[in-house]
Amino acid sequence: MHQKPDGDAMGSALGLYHFLKGLNHDVTVISPTNWADFLQWMPGTRQVINFEMNKEKSLKILGEAQVIFCLDFNIFHRTKHLAIHLANAAAVKILIDHHQQPDADSFTYGISDTGKSSTCEMIYDFIVASGHDNSINTDIATCLYTGVMTDTGSFRFPSTTASVHRMIARLKETGFEHDQVHNHIYDNFLENRLRFIGFALTSRMEVLYEYNTALMYITKQDLQKYEIKTGDTEGLVNYLLTIQGIKFGAIVIDRDEERKWSFRSKGSFDVNQFARMHFEGGGHANASGGRSSHSIDQTVRDFKEVLKQYKNQLQ
Ligand code: 5GP
Ligand code: MN
Numbered sequence: 001m002h003q004k005p006d007g008d009a010m011g012s013a014l015g016l017y018h019f020l021k022g023l024n025h026d027v028t029v030i031s032p033t034n035w036a037d038f039l040q041w042m043p044g045t046r047q048v049i050n051f052e053m054n055k056e057k058s059l060k061i062l063g064e065a066q067v068i069f070c071l072d073f074n075i076f077h078r079t080k081h082l083a084i085h086l087a088n089a090a091a092v093k094i095l096i097d098h099h100q101q102p103d104a105d106s107f108t109y110g111i112s113d114t115g116k117s118s119t120c121e122m123i124y125d126f127i128v129a130s131g132h133d134n135s136i137n138t139d140i141a142t143c144l145y146t147g148v149m150t151d152t153g154s155f156r157f158p159s160t161t162a163s164v165h166r167m168i169a170r171l172k173e174t175g176f177e178h179d180q181v182h183n184h185i186y187d188n189f190l191e192n193r194l195r196f197i198g199f200a201l202t203s204r205m206e207v208l209y210e211y212n213t214a215l216m217y218i219t220k221q222d223l224q225k226y227e228i229k230t231g232d233t234e235g236l237v238n239y240l241l242t243i244q245g246i247k248f249g250a251i252v253i254d255r256d257e258e259r260k261w262s263f264r265s266k267g268s269f270d271v272n273q274f275a276r277m278h279f280e281g282g283g284h285a286n287a288s289g290g291r292s293s294h295s296i297d298q299t300v301r302d303f304k305e306v307l308k309q310y311k312n313q314l315q
Contacts, residue, residue, distance in 0.1 A: 002073035003032040003080040004230060007185060009072040010035060011147030012096070012119035014044040016069060018139045019127055028061050032082040036231020041184045042146060043139040051082050058082075065091040072119040072147075074102035074112040096122050099283060100272050114284065117159040120147030124167050133170070141171040146181050153238070154182070157286070189232065196226035201239060211307050211314045213248040214240035217300050220254045237262040247314055250303060254296045261290040261299075269313055278306045 001009035013029045020027045029048045039045060051058045062068070062085055074097040076083040086093070087106065095102060095110025098119055102112035116122050124144050127133055145168065152160045155168075172178065204222065206215045218233065233253055240249030241264055248271070249264045261279050263271035264287050271288040275281035281290025292299035307314075 001029075001031055001071050002078040003082075005031050005033075005035045005039070005072070006234070007039065007150030008118045008120055008147035010039045010042060010045070010048075011143045011145075011150075012071045012123045013069075014042055014048070015120060015123045015140050015143035015147070016071065016126075017044055017047075018137070018143065019123075019132070019135065022135050022137070022140075023132070028065075030058050030061065030082070032079040034230060036234065037229065038185055038188055038231050038234075039146075041188075043142055059085060062086070062089045062091075065089065067092045067094060069094050069096060070107060070110070071096050071123075072099075073097060074099050076103070076106055096126065098122065100285070101276075101282065115159075117157070117161065117164050118148045118151035120144040120151070121164060121167060124171075136171065136174055138174045138176040141174040141176040142181060145171055145176065145178055146185065149178075149181060150185065192226050193228070193232045196222070196228055196232065197236065197239070199226065200236060205240070207243060207246070208304075208307070209245075211248065211311060212245055213250065213307060213314060214243055214246045215249075215300070215303065216240060216251040217296055218251070218253045219296055223254070237264050240264070241266055248310075252292070252296065252299055252303070259292040259294065259296055259299045261292065261303075263288045263290070269310070274310070278302070 001013045017027050017029050030051055031048055032051050034050050049058055068089060068091045070093055073079060074095060076086050079086060092108045095107040095112060096119055097112040098114055098116040099112055100114055113122065127136060148164060152164065200216060200218060204216050204218060208215060216236065237249050237251040240246060247266050248269055250261060252259050252261045261281065263275055265271045270285045272283050272285050275283060275288040275290040279290025279292055281288055283289055292302065294302060
């Protein structure tokens with residue numbers, strides 16, 4: 001999975017993990033980095049190895065693996081410091097992903113299907129196509145539901161096809177409790193996070209009506225003051241798109257090693273291209289991310305400068 005795994009990365013990896021375990025395979029899930037606390041409840045998370053905390057063990061497993069499933073990313077550098085080891089691993093590498101512009105040469109087999117809502121949906125398809133859909137149990141269902149739910153904005157984005165709804169119906173037949181998944185992911189934060197969001201909306205948001213764009217920036221001091229952890233800022237960018245007429249939302253957060261951008265759009269404005277062109281990033285047409293090595297103030301200025309080129313597209 002990619003670094004700082006989200007619900008889809010963790011859900012697809014753990015869904016596949018439970019499925020393959022059920023077929024008596026020897027399976028390990030490795031995350032390139034740590035993950036948000038709100039994913040900790042998922043069945044199997046305690047068995048996931050954090051590469052940054054457990055380099056030796058991870059490298060041993062990578063070295064011995066026959067098959068490596070690469071989930072929810074399609075270019076090795078999305079796995080940060082794991083990338084070089086993935087490249088060097090002798091195993092068969094299978095890509096299952098739904099982002100744009102895969103680095104196909106890095107993988108032995110696989111698919112990056114941008115028509116799919118989530119990597120979890122693709123794991124479901126993989127299980128069904130393997131003829132083992134009877135083995136889908138509540139653990140597999142819970143993990144796969146989590147990723148589809150988070151990647152579709154709770155089943156609202158255009159990627160939520162009829163097939164997605166059919167898949168959810170099939171998962172529900174296992175008896176897993178979907179309301180508990182929503183509670184774990186969306187209703188399980190500390191008070192400080194909600195106060196932080198209030199502060200950010202009041203003091204760190206700028207609406208550029210000329211461009212139908214809303215921008216938010218979060219400084220290091222803000223993160224420290226509100227004791228913000230990995231995962232606490234997830235979803236913040238979506239508030240920007242709730243303003244009437246806003247088609248493009250961008251947030252930049254001053255992380256330790258870089259300024260990390262998240263971009264979201266509604267309609268035809270392609271934030272994957274925008275992130276690739278200007279902020280060393282990528283993703284999907286309506287949801288992408290990128291980075292800058294400039295200061296927070298400078299990268300905000302850079303953003304406003306490049307935005308000028310898109311005035312027509314955004315109007
Ligand atoms: P988020 O804003 O939630 O971090 O990411 C939104 C989407 O863009 C996710 O699908 C994520 O995988 C992708 N993404 C985020 N950052 C980057 C990046 O730096 N490079 C690429 N290629 N994709 C990214
Ligand atoms: Mn995904």
